[in-house]
Amino acid sequence: MFRKTLLATLVFAASMSVAAADEIRRIHSEARMIDLVAAHTYKDAKGNWVRINANGTMVGQYGGKSLNANWVWSGAYWCRNGHLGGAEIGSDCQEFYASRTQFHTIRNKGKGDWSSLMTRQ
Incomplete structure (x- = not known):
C-alpha cells in the first residue's frame, strides 16, 4: 500500500512540474520570445494561424485574409x-505572453484587448 501511495504521489508531482514548466508567462525580452515562439506555426480556436519568424517577419491568415507583417522588440513590448x-493594420506595441506551446498578446502596451490564445501545431 505504501509503495502505491508513494508511486501515485511521485507521478502526480512529476505531472505538476511539467504543467508548471509550460505555464504562460509574460515575456520581457526578444531573445526569450524567439526561443519560445519563433519558427513555429500557431492556431487559435477559429482556425486563424500565424508564424512569427526570428528575422522580424510574420505571416498568417485571420478571418480568411492573408497576414503579412513585420515586428520588432521595443523595451518590454513586442511591436x-x-x-x-x-489593408494596413497599423502599428501596435503589445505585452507578449508565452509558454513552449501557446502564446497570446495584450494590445496597446497591455491596456487593450487580449488576442486569441494561439496553440503550437
Missing part, C-alpha cells in the same frame, strides 16, 4: 505592423 488582406 508589429503590417497588412491583413491588403
